[in-house]
Amino acid sequence: MEKTYITTAIPYVNGAPHVGHAMDYLLADVCARFFENSRFQAGTDEHGNKIFQKAKELNIPVQEYVDNNSKKFQDFIRRLGVEYTDFVRTTDPDHERRVQEIWKKLNDHIYLSKYEGWYCTGCERYVTEKEYEENHGVCPDHQKPYEKLEEENYYFRLSDFKDQIREAIESRKMTILPEFREKEILKLIEESPDVSISRPKSQLTWGVPVPGDESQVMYVWMDALSNYITVLGYPEKDISDSWPAYAQFVGKDILRFHAILWPAILLALRLELPRNIVSHGMVLSNGQKMSKSIGNVIDPIEVLDKHGTEAFRYFFLRHIDTFSDSDFTWEKFEDAYNNELANDLGNLIQRLATLCKKNNFELNGPVELSINHESNALMGQFRYKEAFDMIWEEVQAVNKKIDEDKPWVLAKEGDTKKLNEVLNNEVMDILTVAILLKPFLPETAKKIEKIFNSGKIEPPKEPLFPKNK
Numbered sequence: 519m520e521k522t523y524i525t526t527a528i529p530y531v532n533g534a535p536h537v538g539h540a541m542d543y544l545l546a547d548v549c550a551r552f553f554e555n556s557r558f559q560a561g562t563d564e565h566g567n568k569i570f571q572k573a574k575e576l577n578i579p580v581q582e583y584v585d586n587n588s589k590k591f592q593d594f595i596r597r598l599g600v601e602y603t604d605f606v607r608t609t610d611p612d613h614e615r616r617v618q619e620i621w622k623k624l625n626d627h628i629y630l631s632k633y634e635g636w637y638c639t640g641c642e643r644y645v646t647e648k649e650y651e652e653n654h655g656v657c658p659d660h661q662k663p664y665e666k667l668e669e670e671n672y673y674f675r676l677s678d679f680k681d682q683i684r685e686a687i688e689s690r691k692m693t694i695l696p697e698f699r700e701k702e703i704l705k706l707i708e709e710s711p712d713v714s715i716s717r718p719k720s721q722l723t724w725g726v727p728v729p730g731d732e733s734q735v736m737y738v739w740m741d742a743l744s745n746y747i748t749v750l751g752y753p754e755k756d757i758s759d760s761w762p763a764y765a766q767f768v769g770k771d772i773l774r775f776h777a778i779l780w781p782a783i784l785l786a787l788r789l790e791l792p793r794n795i796v797s798h799g800m801v802l803s804n805g806q807k808m809s810k811s812i813g814n815v816i817d818p819i820e821v822l823d824k825h826g827t828e829a830f831r832y833f834f835l836r837h838i839d840t841f842s843d844s845d846f847t848w849e850k851f852e853d854a855y856n857n858e859l860a861n862d863l864g865n866l867i868q869r870l871a872t873l874c875k876k877n878n879f880e881l882n883g884p885v886e887l888s889i890n891h892e893s894n895a896l897m898g899q900f901r902y903k904e905a906f907d908m909i910w911e912e913v914q915a916v917n918k919k920i921d922e923d924k925p926w927v928l929a930k931e932g933d934t935k936k937l938n939e940v941l942n943n944e945v946m947d948i949l950t951v952a953i954l955l956k957p958f959l960p961e962t963a964k965k966i967e968k969i970f971n972s973g974k975i976e977p978p979k980e981p982l983f984p985k986n987k
């Protein structure tokens with residue numbers, strides 16, 4: 519049976535996760551929960567100099583260092599309530615062997631050549647002379663000066679595939695989202711030179727050896743991008759029940775690798791291109807990209823310990839824009855928690871369940887609701903924040919309806935028929951909200967269903983989102 523295959527970028531393990539890393543996982547999780555029968559990959563990117571140097575600095579054997587950090591990411595993903603089905607580590611021998619097989623299959627498009635240029639270890643890529651000048655010699659993302667490198671490397675002949683990639687984008691076989699980024703990529707394809715896909719062993723030891731050349735190690739991106747198919751068992755296994763991916767989630771900073779180099783590799787392997795590449799914006803801290811290299815990171819575990827998984831998901835899926843950059847501040851987080859989760863939703867549940875109990879209202883159920891909501895169209899276009907906004911309007915509408923229906927007045931007047939009718943409508947509405955909330959707040963949705971869709975209705979002993987003092 520065919521699966522809806524959903525992927526996330528695999529983070530470097532040169533440190534613990536920060537809140538920015540949550541974006542890939544949360545967006546992909548919303549997507550996976552929205553579709554049934556999905557396959558969901560996550561993983562860790564464990565090779566390269568950045569990681570090697572960090573482990574050395576800390577005086578920890580590299581493998582032990584990446585083992586520890588990979589575990590931190592796995593724990594983090596679980597704490598986000600994200601349910602992946604497959605996990606890949608690039609130091610896993612299965613992955614390493616498969617990447618070497620992939621390299622061999624690319625042979626016709628690979629050549630050896632000398633290169634001199636500017637390199638950023640933070641980005642793990644060469645920058646063009648134009649970029650070097652525009653940025654005055656310093657990487658804006660990592661705030662480190664570019665290094666001059668001169669090396670003999672293997673190159674992947676990107677030029678063999680540029681026309682096909684452009685055609686795939688223009689004909690919508692492969693869609694890049696949001697649309698304005700697709701336009702940027704179309705421009706960038708023209709300017710993209712062939713890609714260096716190896717480094718001399720003297721420069722990089724922590725990586726997958728190039729098959730047939732002891733002196734070279736694979737470039738991390740070559741190794742990392744392949745994870746999306748090695749995790750499925752490629753090349754020894756038939757991957758057609760999962761590949762092509764339905765959606766690949768990545769940050770905008772690494773879109774170029776996914777929208778240009780990755781499709782070129784796939785074309786060279788004669789595999790289909792992913793249907794959608796969804797690039798999200800950055801979580802900022804004081805207006806700057808949150809990053810380990812800059813050192814302005816917020817520890818997600820602190821946020822999770824304080825407010826729990828559902829509040830974390832709520833904030834990052836509704837108050838961090840899906841496609842553009844948004845600032846994280848504790849103040850914004852606390853406001854959203856108190857005013858929206860605790861007031862709008864938590865109180866609503868408490869209030870409605872109490873009204874039902876007090877008036878002995880019981881649902882003639884459980885009921886099976888089938889809903890066709892406007893937000894589904896947005897969900898289909900990956901516009902999750904907008905969809906979530908629309909669902910929250912329903913939450914507010916139920917609150918308003920209760921205010922207007924005034925069930926307590928009907929109870930006082932003894933109008934039982936009308937009272938039961940309005941309570942029934944309100945309960946149906948809250949159950950509709952629960953279904954819509956499922957991809958975003960799965961545990962909350964479950965709790966709402968348990969309270970209201972079970973015949974006898976009891977308010978929860980503890981409010982779902984207790985207010986912070």
Ligand code: MSP
Pocket residue numbers: 526527528529530537538539541542563742743744745767768769770771772799800801802807808809
């Ligand atoms: N290892 C590469 C990805 C290889 S995928 C074949 C990498 N790692 S990373 O750790 O730098 O980033 C992992 C993911 O987290 C990327 O999608 C990246 O865009 C995302 N984010 C990293 N910092 C982020 C924010 N501050 N905000 C939002 N997303 C962030 O790139």
